[in-house]
Structures are given as structure tokens and as C-alpha cells.
Amino acid sequence: xxxxxxxxxxxxxxxxxxxxxxxxxxxxxxxxxxxxxxxxxxxxxxxxxxxxxxxxxxxxxxxxxxxxxxxxxxxxxxxxxxxxxxxxxxxxxxxxxxxxxxxxxxxxxxxxxxxxxxxxxxxxxxxxxxxxxxxxxxxxxxxxxxxxxxxxxxxxxxxxxxxxxxxxxxxxxxxxxxxxxxxxxxxxxxxxxxxxxxxxxxxxxxxxxxxxxxxxxxxxxxxxxxxxxxxxxxxxxxxxxxxxxxxxxxxxxxxxxxxxxxxxxxxxxxxxxxxxxxxxxxxxxxxxxxxxxxxxxxxxxxxxxxxxxxxxxxxxxxx
Numbered sequence: 188x189x190x191x192x193x194x195x196x197x198x199x200x201x202x203x204x205x206x207x208x209x210x211x212x213x214x215x216x217x218x219x220x221x222x223x224x225x226x227x228x229x230x231x232x233x234x235x236x237x238x239x240x241x242x243x244x245x246x247x248x249x250x251x252x253x254x255x256x257x258x259x260x261x262x263x264x265x266x267x268x269x270x271x272x273x274x275x276x277x278x279x280x281x282x283x284x285x286x287x288x289x290x291x292x293x294x295x296x297x298x299x300x301x302x303x304x305x306x307x308x309x310x311x312x313x314x315x316x317x318x319x320x321x322x323x324x325x326x327x328x329x330x331x332x333x334x335x336x337x338x339x340x341x342x343x344x345x346x347x348x349x350x351x352x353x354x355x356x357x358x359x360x361x362x363x364x365x366x367x368x369x370x371x372x373x374x375x376x377x378x379x380x381x382x383x384x385x386x387x388x389x390x391x392x393x394x395x396x397x398x399x400x401x402x403x404x405x406x407x408x409x410x411x412x413x414x415x416x417x418x419x420x421x422x423x424x425x426x427x428x429x430x431x432x433x434x435x436x437x438x439x440x441x442x443x444x445x446x447x448x449x450x451x452x453x454x455x456x457x458x459x460x461x462x463x464x465x466x467x468x469x470x471x472x473x474x475x476x477x478x479x480x481x482x483x484x485x486x487x488x489x490x491x492x493x494x495x496x497x498x499x500x501x502x503x504x505x506x
Contacts, residue, residue: 206465214267216233217234228279231276233277235264243336245271245321248345248349249344249345249353250275253298256276259447262468272335278306278309281306310348314352314356343357344375345377346378353375353377353380356369357397380424382422392427397431400471402436404438405440432505432506435464435497463497467495489503
């Protein structure tokens, strides 16, 4: 059990195969602060990339509540070393400034207020704006990212509130049939997903045909919402229709299993989990952003259990 005080004070913040340490050390990152003039809103991004001779597929990442573009660098570095351009977004209104700007005693309320409908909509619009911006940068003479991105092949990922964002842009339906699908995205990876509210998971998600990878844990509850349980997180995979859908459930995995913050929250983190997350997610991107049929066959087998040192009590499913 993680105490609220420790969670509030720390809320924002290897072994890696088959990508070598040398390959990861060659990865660069650049920070940009593009402004969406239509919304008068800055959407900071951190872009991870390595030296490549041709345009590479793009993977977007959305942080959790109270986070920033600096979160989950263990994924950005790993994916980039394998040849992806990785764009980690920061969402004003639900980022680390939410808890930094208030007293410790007020942080829980501030975080709950930030997990709002407005923040949800802002995040979805941030995703579309960032893709628009990447299209401009890819063509802009002299820009550090000019010609580096294959924007015909885009993946979207996120943790916690970022998983909510990932589900939203994949086409999750809201009441009255409202949807915010971003058609330029080809495949989706959500860590600690949740089905949402207002309608059943099957009605909200049962139509999504795009490839989807879900990850959670048997102790993956919510630090701010008691109604979100490890069982409700698994409703997402159950509701998704068959066809290129995958689920990994870590036995004993908790909400911070998927992050890379230091200090208190690293206690109890299984050292085998991050390498498994890295390898399975990379093979997922290769399967659906590079059309690697061998990686698809690997995903649709029991090999992730053995190749990624998963425990006999962990769950790997596909449909």
C-alpha cells in the first residue's frame, strides 16, 4: 500500500534486450515547445531518436496524471535505439505543474480536479496538434527532425491518464456516439488502462479494430479513484474485439510498475518487469508499424512468457 503523502510528494516523476546498451547510448533527445495558436496552448515534447538513413516510424507517448515529457524515458530510449522516432508529450492542466503549484495538503484535491473532462479533451487535441506539428517539422528545411519521420506509420502509447488518452484517440465511444478517433494512428499500447464511465466497456470499445496492446497488474489500482481496480482495468482487453489484441498482466504488478521514477516508488518493483515491457512493446511496434510478420507470430504465441522471463503466474493473452 502506497501512502497518500508519499504519492503526493512523488507523483511526478537494465537489462534491455534485444537493443544493446551501446545502441541505447547513441540515442539523442531534443525538447521542443510548439504552440497551438488556435488554442493558445503550448504542448511541450521530448523527442528521442538515433542516427538513421531513412524515415522511421513514429511512436507517441502520453504521461500519467501529474507527469511530464520526462517520464518513461526507459521506453523512449529503448524504442529510439531500435529505430523509432519517439515523441513524448506533456499536457498542461494535468501535468506536474498541477501538484507543484499547491501545498502538500492540497495536492490530492488538485490532482482529482485535474482529472477532468476538460483535461481529457485537451489531451486528445494535443495528440492531433502534435501530429500536425510533426508533419511540418518533417518538411521544414534545416529542422533537426527534417526527413527523419515516416508519418504513414504512427503508434500511440501512454500510462494511466495517458492510457485514457490512448484509448480516446483509438476511437473510444462516449455517450451519444461521440468519438475522437485520430485516424492517422495505426496501433495503440496502453499501460494501466481503464474503461471509463457513462457506458459499458463493450459499447465504448467493442468496435475498435486497430492493433492494441494492454498491460496491467494484479495490484494495479488507482491512487486517486477507488472505483478503478485491477479488475476494471482488465475490462478493456475483454471489451476489445478479436483481431490483433494483446494483454499482459503482471502478477503483483502495481500502478508504478510501468513508470521509471526513482526513490520510494521503486521499492517492490520487479527487475524483470521493465525488460519485459520493453521487449513486448517493441515487438508490437515492429509487428504493426513495420509489418514484421515474425514479430506478429511471436506475439501470438507463448514465447513472450519464456523470452521475457515472465512468471508462471503472469498472464499473456491474445485474440
